[in-house]
Amino acid sequence: MDAAEQELIGASVIEPRITLEQHISGVEFADGRLGDMWEAIRELAREKIQPTPATIGDKLDRFDPELLMTCMGTGLPANAERLADQVREAAYRRGLDDALTVAHQIITAGGDPDDALRRISEVRRPAESSLPAWNILDFVNRPMPPTDWIIPDLFARGDRLVLTGIEGLGKSVLLRQIAVCAAAGVNPFTADAAPARRVLYVDLENSEPTMARSFGQITLALHITDRIPLTLSPNPGGLNILKSHDRLKLRSLIAEHGPDLLVIGPAYKLWVTDGRRSDEDLTRAVLAALDQLRTEFSCALALEHHSPHKETGSMRRSVRPIGSSAWLRWPEFGLGIRPADGNQPGCRVVDLVHWRGDREARDWPPMLQQGTVLPWVGTDGAGHFVRGAA
Secondary structure (H helix, E strand, C coil), rough: CCHHHHHHHHHHHHHHHHHCCCCCHHHHCCHHHHHHHHHHHHHHHCCCCCHHHHHHHCCCCCCHHHHHHHCCCCCHHHHHHHHHHHHHHHHHHHHHHHHHHHHCCCCCCCCCCCHEEEEEEECCCHHCCCCCCHHHHHHHHHHCCCCEEECCEEEECCCCCEEEECCCCCCCHHHHHHHHHHHHHHHCCCCEECCCCEEEEEEEECCCCCHHHHHHHHHHHHCCCCCEEEEECCCCCCCCCCCHHHHHHHHHHHHHHHEEEEEECCCCCCCCCCCCCCCHHHHHHHHHHHHHHHHHHHCCCEEEECCCCCCCCCCCCCCCCCCCCHHHHHEEEEEEEEEEECCEEECEEEEECCCCCCCCCCCCCCCCEECCCCEEEECCCCCEEECCCC
């Protein structure tokens, strides 16, 4: 029996999302019983039901519980991609071997050589037909759906924002303001009316009293007395989404509340260094996990991150994100706040710096100023409030 097939089933019982992430079919398993289990677990994953011997057995006419118990505990979710590649490769080899056998029979029986060649050429790797391909005119002229705005002209469904800045300058407050305004149906920088959106705010650093005071000030400023679709999840100890336990907890939270906008951070509280993988590898794994959640639940994502300390000989700290260069490539919008001319205690003024080129032009204000109502108000860089924000 193929060890990779058993391990892949074992891993999928631990983390059923594997069956949706790995493009592999049950027919590619050499052991048909394991292939049936794979398809059953995939169906359970779509239904958001935890796979167990009982729930898997309910999906199958032919079920071997002893075989399932043999598989359980043999595979790790972190190895799923490698295991799936092994199963796919083995299926390809079996298909090619079968085709060569048939081709040999055709030739030795005096059949059409072209028929023999066709049998071999029809064997394809499963992934070969999965990549999209368009004629350029068909691609550019096809009707596209209108932009699904989370915040009009600012933030669309599926967008990723990474916000950086020095400690204590107000980046956490800015994200809270964006979260409350999005849920209340108000543009956070212009005060224009906007559609109310469901928002989930997952704080990985601050205590509940700190969150209550900060959010309370914003709701009071906006005169919010009725419930709005903003859910707060304080987790001051952080999460390690590289571990399946924490990742599934976060996924369950998102599935329960179905946010249009997920606000989470700070980034350094999303994982724990394991001492084995490089910072680059760990960052890529974290970003992949966030992307899976963003894609699965079709939400926009705003993430708080830190900027590096001041470099020797420099008068200003960079606002680019600290750590791996993957942070620079990942988001649609990379923004940082840094003190601007005229910034002083009690009258904060900051530049909103784009540390990476935006993928699309949006109406982010160039500067923010401490407001008299909301914590931050957008300005045009010449001391004038952006439209409607006074």
